[in-house]
Ligand SMILES: O=P([O-])(O)O[C@H]1O[C@H](COP(=O)(O)O)[C@@H](O)[C@H](O)[C@H]1O
C-alpha cells in the first residue's frame with residue numbers, strides 16, 4: 001500500500017475521526033487524496049497554513065490538535081513556570097477559527113497549561129500584545145491571514161509576542177512530529193482543568209489602544225481628511241474604528257465589508273496585495289471624495305493604502321507605503337529632536353532599496369532579515385537587551401510594518417493611524433502622500449518595485465518550484481535582459497558571488513532565496529512562498545524616470561519568465 005493510501009485508510013477508519021470529515025474523505029478523487037495525504041502540513045514563513053479539510057496535509061481539528069499537543073509537550077518541557085504563565089490565544093473570522101481556538105484552550109488545559117483567550121475575533125497584532133500583557137509563555141493565533149477563504153492556519157508566538165523563529169519552531173516541530181496518532185488526541189478536559197482558561201476582558205483592548213495612541217508624533221495635527229476604511233470582513237473592524245474615534249479622525253467604513261465573514265462575500269479578495277481588495281473602497285472614496293483609502297487584511301497585520309492624487313486614486317505598494325512611513329517618522333523625529341542614538345530600521349532582503357536610502361538620509365541604519373516578520377521581531381529583542389541600537393521602524397515588501405515594538409509582529413492598526421496622521425500633516429502643507437513619494441524619488445532615485453507570484457499547487461507544484469530554483473542555481477544567469485549580473489546571493493548555499501569570486505554569506509538562517517544584483521542598480525530575487533503554493537519573483541528596478549523604470553521592469557519580468565520556463 002502506498003504511504004498516501006495507508007494514511008488515508010488510517011483516517012477514514014479511525015474511531016475518533018471527526019464525523020464532519022467522513023463524507024468528504026469518502027468522496028475524494030485520487031488527486032485530492034494524494035494532495036491531502038502526500039505529506040504532513042509543515043511550518044512555513046508564518047506558522048502552519050493550508051487548505052481546510054481532512055488529511056495530514058490540511059488544516060483541520062486533528063492536525064491542529066497534533067500541533068497543539070506538540071506545543072503543549074514543548075511548554076511542559078520548559079517547566080512548571082511556563083505552564084503557569086500560559087498561552088494567549090487569538091483567532092480571526094475564518095471558517096473554524098473560533099472553534100479551533102477554544103479547542104486549543106481545552107487541550108492546553110487538559111495538559112494543565114493555562115490560557116488566555118479573546119472572547120471574539122481580534123487582529124494578530126493584538127494577540128502578540130496579549131502575550132506580553134498577560135506575561136504569557138507564548139501564543140497561538142488561528143488565522144490564514146490574507147489567503148483565500150478555503151484556508152486556515154496556526155501562528156505560534158514566544159514570550160515576547162514574536163512568531164517563533166526557526167530555532168524555537170524546530171524544537172516545537174520535533175515534539176509535533178513525535179506524535180504518531182493525531183486522531184487519538186482529544187481535548188476533553190475536566191471541569192477543574194477548564195478553570196485554567198481565562199476569557200480576556202476589555203482591559204487588554206484598552207491597554208492596546210492606549211499604546212497605539214502613543215505612536216502619534218503630531219497628535220494635534222489638523223485632522224481635516226476623510227478616510228475610507230475597510231477591514232475586508234476581518235478582525236480590524238472594531239479596533240481600527242475605535243482608534244480613529246479616540247483620535248478624532250473622520251473614518252468612513254465600507255459597511256458591506258465590516259461584518260465578520262468567513263466567505264469574504266463582499267470583496268473579490270481580502271488580500272491588500274491585489275487590486276480587488278480596493279474595489280468597493282474606491283467606490284466609497286469617489287462617493288465621499290475621500291483623501292485616503294486604508295484597508296487591512298483579515299488578521300490586520302497587513303495594510304493597503306490608496307491616495308487621492310490629482311483627482312485620481314493611486315494604490316501604493318507595500319514598498320511605497322513603507323518608504324512614506326519611514327520618511328514621515330524620521331523627518332518628525334529629527335525635527336522634534338527625538339531621534340534616538342544609533343537608530344536602526346529593519347526590513348527584509350526582498351524589500352525595495354528606497355526605504356533604506358530614505359532612512360540613511362536621516363542617519364538611520366538599515367538591517368536586513370529574511371522574509372518573515374519574526375526575524376524583525378528577533379532583532380528587536382536582541383537590541384532591547386544589548387541597547388546597541390535603537391528601534392525606529394520595521395517593514396516589509398508584503399504590506400506590513402511595525403511602528404512601536406510593544407507588539408512584535410506587523411501591526412496594521414498602528415500603520416493606519418500613522419498614515420492618517422502623515423496624510424493630515426502633509427495636506428496642511430499642500431501635499432498628498434503620492435507627492436511625498438515623488439519627492440523621495442527625486443531625492444533618492446526612481447524605483448519601481450513589483451512582485452510576480454506564480455501559483456503552483458499540490459505535490460507537483462511544490463516540486464516544480466524547487467526545480468525552478470535548482471535550475472537557476474545550476475545555470476546562474478550572467479545577464480538578465482542584457483544587463484550584467486554583478487553580484488548574486490544564495491541564501492541556501494550561503495554564498496555571495498561577485499567578480500567570479502565566491503565568499504560566504506553570513507547572518508541569515510539558511511533559506512531557499514536567490515538574489516541577483518544588476519549593473520544598473522536594480523535587483524531581482526526569487527523564492528518559494530512559505531504561506532501559499534507560489535513561487536515569488538521580486539523586482540526592484542532603478543530607472544532614470546518612471547517610464548524608464550516601468551519599461552525595464554516589464555523587460556526584466558519577460559526575461560525571468562524565459563529563464564525559468566525551462
Ligand atoms: O501572511 P501574513 O500576513 O501572515 O505574513 C506572513 O507571510 C508573509 C509572506 O510570506 P511568504 O512570501 O513566505 O508567503 C511574510 O512577508 C510575513 O513576514 C509573514 O508574517
Ligand SMILES: [Mg+2]
Pocket residue numbers: 144145146297298299300301302
Ligand atoms: Mg495577515
